[in-house]
Amino acid sequence: MDKILVVQTSFLGDAVLTTPLLSEIRRLFPQASVALLCAPGARPLFESNPDIDELLTDDKRGTSRGVAGAWRLARDLRDRGFTIAISPHKSLRSALLLFLAGIPLRVGFRQSIGWFLYHRTVARDANRHDVERSLALLEPFGVRTNGRRGRLRVEPPSAVAAGVERLLYSLGIRREERIVGINPGSVWPTKRWPAEAYAELVVRLKQEYRCQILVFGGPEDQPIVERIQGLAGNAGVSLAGKIDLPQLAAALDWCDIFITNDSGPMHVAVARGIPVVAIFCATTPALGFYPYSSKAIVVEKALPCRPCGSHGGRRCPLGTEECMRSIKADDILRAVDTLLNDKGRQAAPGTDEPWPRFITL
Numbered sequence: 001m002d003k004i005l006v007v008q009t010s011f012l013g014d015a016v017l018t019t020p021l022l023s024e025i026r027r028l029f030p031q032a033s034v035a036l037l038c039a040p041g042a043r044p045l046f047e048s049n050p051d052i053d054e055l056l057t058d059d060k061r062g063t064s065r066g067v068a069g070a071w072r073l074a075r076d077l078r079d080r081g082f083t084i085a086i087s088p089h090k091s092l093r094s095a096l097l098l099f100l101a102g103i104p105l106r107v108g109f110r111q112s113i114g115w116f117l118y119h120r121t122v123a124r125d126a127n128r129h130d131v132e133r134s135l136a137l138l139e140p141f142g143v144r145t146n147g148r149r150g151r152l153r154v155e156p157p158s159a160v161a162a163g164v165e166r167l168l169y170s171l172g173i174r175r176e177e178r179i180v181g182i183n184p185g186s187v188w189p190t191k192r193w194p195a196e197a198y199a200e201l202v203v204r205l206k207q208e209y210r211c212q213i214l215v216f217g218g219p220e221d222q223p224i225v226e227r228i229q230g231l232a233g234n235a236g237v238s239l240a241g242k243i244d245l246p247q248l249a250a251a252l253d254w255c256d257i258f259i260t261n262d263s264g265p266m267h268v269a270v271a272r273g274i275p276v277v278a279i280f281c282a283t284t285p286a287l288g289f290y291p292y293s294s295k296a297i298v299v300e301k302a303l304p305c306r307p308c309g310s311h312g313g314r315r316c317p318l319g320t321e322e323c324m325r326s327i328k329a330d331d332i333l334r335a336v337d338t339l340l341n342d343k344g345r346q347a348a349p350g351t352d353e354p355w356p357r358f359i360t361l
Helices: 012-016 019-028 066-079 092-100 130-141 158-170 195-209 219-231 245-252 264-271 329-341
Strands: 003-008 033-038 054-057 084-086 105-109 120-122 179-183 212-215 257-261 276-280 296-300 357-360
Touching (some): 012 264, 019 130, 158 245, 195 219
Parallel strands (some): 033 054, 105 120
């Protein structure tokens, strides 16, 4: 029996975008044992994923830190007896780990820094969505992936969903009323739409839709969320720092629509089938990380300086922050109105193409 290891130790969003690859591996190799090596922060999202038999963690800042830590992890992988390794992660470290683990068949991207450490490589097409780029790693196994689609998968356990229901009811949220979720955070500051703009949006959403507002965020997002709440007169209900990743997925199920920066929670919302308004500031959809859904609208400002990096950056190189400040609450409300009222794009089950619409200013 084959033992297959998939390596994706990058950001949360990248990990979520790997789930279609895991599903396809499970379909193609039903008798194989499938393991995922991920970052500690992404692990909770995979703990109930039925496509994974074994979940491993690469703690680059802890037990796997430095040369000694990487060597210990490589020895552990070797001892587990994997026969195939597939790496959507392009880093030299990931390639080196698999090489040191002595896995007999290693597959990665030709554009990886450690391409020479793989037995078989696949071109990473810059013009395709990252989901489809990852699926292309199955081509060495005789799988034709050109045009193949995938569905993002994040499955919160039923006990988690029940706990989230109790929490939201205790905060005064009622499911029979319209609920709008907003996510003002991002790891990278230049990917964050300004707090002042979010505050104006919250006030206007309440006025125009008479809806409940859930403000999402991790513990690190609390200062941004508190500023939005202060400017908006506490019009929203803050979940910042109150829920973990599995609870995030369950709480998103309560939302009629989710308004978010380009971030990991954006992809989790897509995985849960929630309509998404995605605000792209420093990054661009052309990088291949846009919401993989027809129930999504991307709002962006066309500027020659975008993107200023593959992940955005700590600060605007020009000092203008024009990509963030040029997008107004009116633009987001236009997208919200379209998604809440447009029924014409709902395709029959199984025929939905995962392409969002765009509002380019």
